[in-house]
Amino acid sequence: MQDPFKGFNDDDNNNNGNGPQGLPLPPNYATVVNPETGNLRIAKVGFSWTMFLFHPFPTIFRADWYNLLCIVGVELALQMLFNMFVPGDQRVAATGSVELGIALLWGAIYNMMYYKHLFNLGFVPADDRSRDLLTRAHYWKPKSTD
Template sequence: MQNPFGNNNQDFFNNLPIPPNYAKIINDQGDIRIAKVGFSWTTLWFGFFPAIFRGDWYNFLVMLFIDADYYLVSVVFGWQWMFALPFPAIFFGFVYNYLYFRHLFHKGFRPADQHSQEVLTRAKYWK
């Protein structure tokens, strides 16, 4: 299969190419996760649902709590303009992928290959 992304980064699991801004991480049991590094458009548009689909229950609960707190404050103080401006979605769009990777690193995951390590180091996700 020809790599449509123009780099030599081939996924060894299915021999599928992964985009240059994605990283592959693995743990000692052989579990593999592939996720995007950088801004999370899915979290911006769909809120906490990407966390549910990834099985990331910790960050799901964090996002749910902050969203509920944001909208509770807007109702209590009568600031209806806050409903039109989704500040939590914008905030989590910028930080969710970072939070997802950091949580997996604390669970024992590490970069699976040199490309993933370079991408994660460049984005300051991996030290």
């Protein structure tokens, strides 16, 4: 199969790695695997536009129930604080700003939350390219071998 990402941060050495069934991965996607179960997950590293635009649906599509409950809990707490401390006549004007702030928050940190939860479940980077990408993004800290 022809690599659609040729010339996009690729150096003819297949630096983008191979996904399932040999399909090429975009340069900002990492693959993690659970060595005990063989379960494989592929996700983007960096800002999550889907979470920014459609929160909390990406958590549902990824079956990421832990982060869904965390996100719903934080959003409920923020909405309660907003309703308690912002007077009623100013609430309508400030609602858009608060929603934009919440969307930016989830867009900025959701992919990191997803990977960190996977690492807590026993997942590890599947290949060197994914390990390097996750390390550079500060999602993965290599375990020191003493």
